[in-house]
Amino acid sequence: MAEDIKKGLLGIVVDETEVSKVMPEINSLTYRGYAAQDLCAKCKFEEVAYLILNGELPSEKQLKNFEKVERKERNLSKTLLESIKNFPKKSHPMDVARTAVSIMGLEDKETKDNSSEANLRKVMRIFAKTPVALAAFYRIRKGKKIIKPKSSLSFSENFFYMCFGKVPEKEIVKAFDVSLILYAEHSFNVSTFTARTITSSLSDIHGAITGAIASLKGPLHGGANEEVMHMMNKIKKPENALNWINNALDQKAVVMGFGHRVYKSGDSRVPTMREYFSKVAKVKKDKKFEKIYDIVEKVMIERKNIHPNVDYPTGPTYHLMGFDTDFFTPIFVISRITGWSAHILEQHAANKLIRPLASYKGSGYRKVVPLNQR
Ligand code: SDX
Numbered sequence: 001m002a003e004d005i006k007k008g009l010l011g012i013v014v015d016e017t018e019v020s021k022v023m024p025e026i027n028s029l030t031y032r033g034y035a036a037q038d039l040c041a042k043c044k045f046e047e048v049a050y051l052i053l054n055g056e057l058p059s060e061k062q063l064k065n066f067e068k069v070e071r072k073e074r075n076l077s078k079t080l081l082e083s084i085k086n087f088p089k090k091s092h093p094m095d096v097a098r099t100a101v102s103i104m105g106l107e108d109k110e111t112k113d114n115s116s117e118a119n120l121r122k123v124m125r126i127f128a129k130t131p132v133a134l135a136a137f138y139r140i141r142k143g144k145k146i147i148k149p150k151s152s153l154s155f156s157e158n159f160f161y162m163c164f165g166k167v168p169e170k171e172i173v174k175a176f177d178v179s180l181i182l183y184a185e186h187s188f189n190v191s192t193f194t195a196r197t198i199t200s201s202l203s204d205i206h207g208a209i210t211g212a213i214a215s216l217k218g219p220l221h222g223g224a225n226e227e228v229m230h231m232m233n234k235i236k237k238p239e240n241a242l243n244w245i246n247n248a249l250d251q252k253a254v255v256m257g258f259g260h261r262v263y264k265s266g267d268s269r270v271p272t273m274r275e276y277f278s279k280v281a282k283v284k285k286d287k288k289f290e291k292i293y294d295i296v297e298k299v300m301i302e303r304k305n306i307h308p309n310v311d312y313p314t315g316p317t318y319h320l321m322g323f324d325t326d327f328f329t330p331i332f333v334i335s336r337i338t339g340w341s342a343h344i345l346e347q348h349a350a351n352k353l354i355r356p357l358a359s360y361k362g363s364g365y366r367k368v369v370p371l372n373q374r
Pocket of ligand 1: 183186190220221222224253255256261304309
């Protein structure tokens with residue numbers, strides 16, 4: 001009897017979660033019951049990070065303490081800093097992020113302790129240090145002096161400060177904060193499921209997050225925001241967009257930033273991110289990418305009925321903010337560490353080793369012929 005194979009686990013429910021859900025009744029992604037766009041309007045990223053990790057929005061006091069811990073943990077060890085200085089300058093920043101988290105795992109005194117208290121402490125160290133490690137590499141590969149983190153700055157402000165030496169206009173910081181909120185969590189996506197699979201053998205959180213970063217790098221997942229920018233740079237000008245996208249579709253190309261396994265009539269995060277993309281374009285007085293964005297989107301919907309996903313608006317927005325293209329997915333990482341960690345904690349709380357079956361299609365039984373007779 002042929003097994004009913006669901007390649008890519010398409011449509012298969014493998015576990016329960018309380019972290020997030022796309023609620024069809026409001027066509028919104030919700031974190032612990034709160035709509036993501038509502039959180040974008042009323043909260044800053046640290047509040048949402050706390051919510052995803054702890055299950056409730058923080059009080060003023062709880063937020064103050066959360067920020068205090070995050071800012072205290074921003075410093076990198078000498079070993080980690082020296083290692084970053086010796087990474088090949090041409091390393092992809094996603095590989096830098098993956099390797100930096102691995103080194104943090106080598107050094108963390110609580111690596112062996114998988115209790116939720118110890119894991120939460122380790123999460124705060126990974127959450128606080130990964131942006132600092134990335135910003136250090138950003139400066140080093142440009143031959144610039146490393147800028148130490150500033151504990152008076154918020155998570156978003158501090159990332160700009162460490163990369164560029166200054167905090168930009170508040171509209172730019174708010175748009176960045178919104179992108180981190182929208183990127184923070186999305187249920188059993190491939191990188192989160194990778195983290196849960198690694199955790200299911202009771203391995204450690206540094207290993208689970210290292211694996212998740214490796215998975216997120218792929219262009220079919222988080223790496224798409226970088227590919228969107230490569231596409232826009234190839235298109236160059238709005239007047240080229242119509243021909244470019246029609247040719248791409250004529251050649252059956254996969255257009256990055258479009259389509260989604262779960263959302264089939266549009267990613268609920270896109271309208272919010274699109275609005276902030278516009279705000280950033282206005283501040284930067286550069287509408288070119290918005291024009292390209294709209295032309296490509298229109299053709300994708302008209303010809304294929306395929307809608308943008310969150311990586312489509314974030315790509316050009318990060319470009320306008322001044323980030324190098326290969327730093328777009330690492331920004332996704334510094335946000336999604338919160339979602340991955342919440343799922344790692346949840347996996348530990350009700351663990352079952354993840355071990356699916358395969359339908360064997362190989363050779364039937366046969367005897368080994370010794371080498372001298374082969
Ligand atoms: C993220 O899962 C998550 O939640 C992920 C994420 C998160 O927050 O964690 O939301 C973040 O990863 C968003 C997705 C970013 N990836 C991209 O933008 C890459 C481009 N997108 C495609 O590769 C694709 O849409 C996927 C991989 C995202 C989803 O694909 P599925 O569900 O596996 O569906 P499929 O590839 O089988 O496509 C179904 C049909 C195919 O046509 P046919 O072969 O049936 O004729 O739709 C076509 C595909 O060719 N199609 C596309 C397309 N996406 C789907 N055709 C052109 N361009 C596209 N982008």
